[in-house]
Amino acid sequence: MDDIFIAQSSLFTEQQVTFLNNTLQSKGLVVAPEKIQRAAPWQYLGLTLTDTLVRPQKLHLWIWKRKVFGQHLAVQIVLRALSTNLHSKQPKKPLVMSFHGWTGTGKSFVSSIIAENLYQLNAWRRRFVHHFSTVLHFSHGSHVHLYKEQLQNWIRGNVSACPRSLFIFSEMDQMPHGLIDSILPFLSYRDEIDGVYYGKAIFIFLNNAGGDKITEIALDYWRRLKRREDIPVEELQDLLSKDIFRNPNSGFFQSQLIQKNLIDYFIPFLPLEYKHVKQCVREELRVQGRPDEEELITEIASAMADYPSEERLYSSKGCKTVASRVALST
Ligand SMILES: Nc1ncnc2c1ncn2[C@@H]1O[C@H](COP(=O)(O)OP(=O)(O)OP(=O)(O)O)[C@@H](O)[C@H]1O
Numbered sequence: 001m002d003d004i005f006i007a008q009s010s011l012f013t014e015q016q017v018t019f020l021n022n023t024l025q026s027k028g029l030v031v032a033p034e035k036i037q038r039a040a041p042w043q044y045l046g047l048t049l050t051d052t053l054v055r056p057q058k059l060h061l062w063i064w065k066r067k068v069f070g071q072h073l074a075v076q077i078v079l080r081a082l083s084t085n086l087h088s089k090q091p092k093k094p095l096v097m098s099f100h101g102w103t104g105t106g107k108s109f110v111s112s113i114i115a116e117n118l119y120q121l122n123a124w125r126r127r128f129v130h131h132f133s134t135v136l137h138f139s140h141g142s143h144v145h146l147y148k149e150q151l152q153n154w155i156r157g158n159v160s161a162c163p164r165s166l167f168i169f170s171e172m173d174q175m176p177h178g179l180i181d182s183i184l185p186f187l188s189y190r191d192e193i194d195g196v197y198y199g200k201a202i203f204i205f206l207n208n209a210g211g212d213k214i215t216e217i218a219l220d221y222w223r224r225l226k227r228r229e230d231i232p233v234e235e236l237q238d239l240l241s242k243d244i245f246r247n248p249n250s251g252f253f254q255s256q257l258i259q260k261n262l263i264d265y266f267i268p269f270l271p272l273e274y275k276h277v278k279q280c281v282r283e284e285l286r287v288q289g290r291p292d293e294e295e296l297i298t299e300i301a302s303a304m305a306d307y308p309s310e311e312r313l314y315s316s317k318g319c320k321t322v323a324s325r326v327a328l329s330t
Pocket of ligand 1 (some may be wrong): 320
């Protein structure tokens with residue numbers, strides 16, 4: 001649904017806010033607390049409005065900090081990458097980010113937050129977000145030639161129509177060998193190809209490959225009583241790119257995209273700990289309009305923290321089944 005905007009010339013009273021919240025809730029709509037604005041500068045549809053000025057908003061750092069749990073490394077790199085790219089008038093090449101981690105750690109979630117921030121996801125702008133599901137769109141290994149051509153045409157056509165297009169490829173670990181290299185020309189440092197400029201496009205790859213390596217490193221840190229916040233990010237990115245390149249089930253096995261350094265960032269999504277799963281459950285209760293139920297939060301998080309079997313430190317499903325577990329618990 002498009003945005004609903006409610007405003008009046010005088011400040012809303014607490015009673016009015018409560019009335020609006022209750023009315024919207026009765027229709028199944030939830031108002032995020034940060035959306036209630038009481039003073040300038042006002043934020044609306046990607047704009048910052050003061051009494052005298054209208055300018056595009058900076059990326060909402062607060063959205064990330066509030067919702068994405070346990071992924072300080074990923075959030076930090078993504079924000080840096082995006083703001084560098086978005087502040088450049090003529091980026092030299094498209095921004096290419098490869099997200100790696102176990103299932104349910106927030107890779108799709110973060111990519112949808114990026115889309116939301118870039119396009120405010122109203123129906124009209126949603127056409128600039130292109131999602132390729134490997135399982136759905138590239139399922140037959142024998143059709144690789146056909147897929148290569150279709151993929152190139154799709155990207156060329158859409159970037160011609162909107163240079164700031166976002167392409168998300170999920171389940172990269174199941175991508176047929178060699179297919180992703182067909183987009184290599186679009187990711188390179190070139191001014192234009194056949195009259196089309198690709199520098200403003202953004203490519204995101206979602207991948208479970210590399211998850212075991214990331215977990216191994218995080219666990220090693222934990223066992224040596226070091227904080228996961230102190231894992232050196234450059235080192236981890238380097239290890240990841242090597243691991244992916246060598247892995248026949250990563251979609252990037254011996255890929256030229258890696259060889260030619262066209263992937264700008266390998267982004268690690270750390271395994272989620274018990275305390276992060278608790279945060280997910282709490283957030284899910286809020287989204288489902290239910291009160292914080294400490295017992296339930298602990299029960300769900302304890303059941304999900306299952307790896308390694310002795311320490312039960314991480315959830316091997318991340319927060320993936322939290323929503324359904326919360327819903328089932330009603
Ligand atoms: N780090 C996180 N912080 C907050 N919520 C999260 C996080 N990770 C996952 N979630 C919640 O779990 C849901 C499922 O996660 P998501 O689809 O992003 O996982 P994924 O890493 O893309 O998994 P897969 O590799 O299986 O596709 C999200 O929609 C979100 O509600």
